[in-house]
Amino acid sequence: MESSGWLFLAVMVVGLSTLIGFFKTKTAGFGKFNASILIVIFALTLSSLLYAGGKLEGAVMGHLLFAAVGFAGGLVSGRDPN
Numbered sequence: 001m002e003s004s005g006w007l008f009l010a011v012m013v014v015g016l017s018t019l020i021g022f023f024k025t026k027t028a029g030f031g032k033f034n035a036s037i038l039i040v041i042f043a044l045t046l047s048s049l050l051y052a053g054g055k056l057e058g059a060v061m062g063h064l065l066f067a068a069v070g071f072a073g074g075l076v077s078g079r080d081p082n
Contacts, residue, residue: 008052015045040068 018041026034047064050056 004052004054008049011045011048011052015041015048018045036071040072044068 022038022041030038043064047056047061051058051061
């Protein structure tokens with residue numbers, strides 16, 4: 001297997017383990033916070049797989065990462081403490 005194949009497999013394993021960890025540790029139900037985090041996990045996993053497969057440019061991947069960090073930062077700062 002080539003190095004790009006191993007990279008693709010590693011990204012897929014990390015993405016799947018992140019999803020498994022999310023579902024094991026989340027609270028009951030799907031509120032605004034849980035659904036938003038799930039969307040961020042899916043978007044980052046899919047874009048990482050596309051980047052590892054050579055279908056996505058580095059600049060676009062950087063923009064997606066900055067958007068995900070900004071979105072997650074807004075979720076954390078906007079979350080109601082109660």
